[in-house]
Amino acid sequence: MNYEWRRAIARRKVLLLIIVTVLFEVAPFVVFTTLREPTIQNFIRAFSDIAWLIGVLAPQGLFIHLTALLIAAGATAEEYEQGTVDMLLTKPLTRIEYMTGKFLGGFTLAGFVSLLLALLGIFLARVTFGPQQFLEYAPLVWLSSLYTLLLFYSVGFMLGELYRRSGHALITGVSVLISSVVLTGILFFAFTLTQDKFYLSLTKVLPSWSTGNLPNMVATELFLKNRVISFLQFGPPIEGTIPEAAAYVLVYAVASIAITVARFLRSDIPRRTI
């Protein structure tokens, strides 16, 4: 686990992630404070007391999942690419221990980025919009966000193990994420045309629904109640429950991990792949 962090730091991944994180968080606040039009200002005033949510939830649509994919796709694949896995696996270490270390090491790294995003968001909200409400719920909202990370992290981890190439795994993972968002749009369109709820239930099965919306749903349940912040809802308004979203995340994660472990335990460790 510790090893995974050292590896990431050494490969300047951590630095990259921190830079991107800061850019990502600062941008919306800069936009909000520079837009001076009265209508926009009114709109902003309506939620300035809970602006911290922007910081916590905005990455939820895409950014944080891309980060998870980036870290996960390389976790095992880079060891194959560089041929360093041999040294690790010929030590008194079971394959399951190795995998667990890799998984947790990378996941804590992704979690660290997510925490950084949240803290930075809260800080910037405080600075730009003054005192914030409902901050006591922030840890719970963040935890729900961390939980959603499991989905794409596990998918990326699986792809890395299946391809044994971090680049291929990353591209595939990102494609899954983006096509899931695109498909949601198409399915929702199909729903508006036909009013057939079946299309809506399909969108919820897609990985982007649960990961995009669970933290928002948690925040709504906890304190937002009827105050809907529309731009923090990712994709079309699709009704669903928290357990439903949580279950989808879990199913994807567990299935991916199961496939990863099955593949890893059965197959040869490849020689250096690049």
Next chain:
Amino acid sequence: MGEPVLEVDDLVKFYGDFKALDHVAFKLERGSIFGYLGQNGAGKTTTIRSILGLARPNGGRIRLFGIDPFKEPLRVFDHVGYSPELPTLQGFMTAYQLLDFTARQYGLTQQSRTTRIRELLELVGLLDHRDKKIGKYSKGMVQRLAIAQALVNDPDLVIMDEPTLGLDPAATVHFRDLFQNLIKDGKTLFISSHLLDEVQRLASHVAMIHRGHIVFQGSLNDVLSAFAGGSIIDIEVMNVSPTLVAALRNLPYVREVNVQGNRLAVHLTSDTDRRGELTTFLFQQGATILSFTHRNLRLEEAYLQVLRTGGVAPAS
């Protein structure tokens, strides 16, 4: 104690339809240096990776210290060191960090780590480079470090896939001594190599693998004496003609003549000294002898013989 350190039986490994290992079997006795020989693609690395559980064999039985490594990897790997072929090590670490990380994996205490690492760095001649990133190491330095990390846990069995690849001549000699010293400490060495001279100097036992089959195994002396009766006469003559070579080949006590320029390596069928007869014969043939030496067979020649005969020692 009499138990073999490593025992491989009936090992079969397929890559798709390709049979890379075909019922490979051999044994390593404690305290031996085992030279594993074979051409490129013969299956040496595949064998090693199967023993270490990096490749999953399709059949067969492997026992390290009598233990099945697939069932109890933790017990086995505490006592095994491994240096892979063309090693690639964690480029983002320094030599010191890598050895420290490795030592931690074996559960060494802080204190024993410090002394052990110093000892190893000194042993492989990297003490001056201990704080340099491995990514900036030269090929030979990486190879040295790979050997060092294979010794961190003071293993009973050290498995090395082409350990002298990339080492300069002085280092080659140094490591030969180092390996011999390891044996004095009661360790067992498994070395795969193409460098037959190197193996001949080091190994006490050898096995040869050819297209996935073990074609020969035994003590070094067995190999050398099983093939060509163990002796050769090297002759340099002024003018080599096909008739001369053909005439030599027809002699009853000559098994084979290898020609290289004006040098002839005459393989004898037995150890009997034939120098007298041979000089007379050459004289009769009108050949001018420039040099003439009787010597024992080199491993390289035995090896080529094995390949030619498919592992069956010619009747002598």
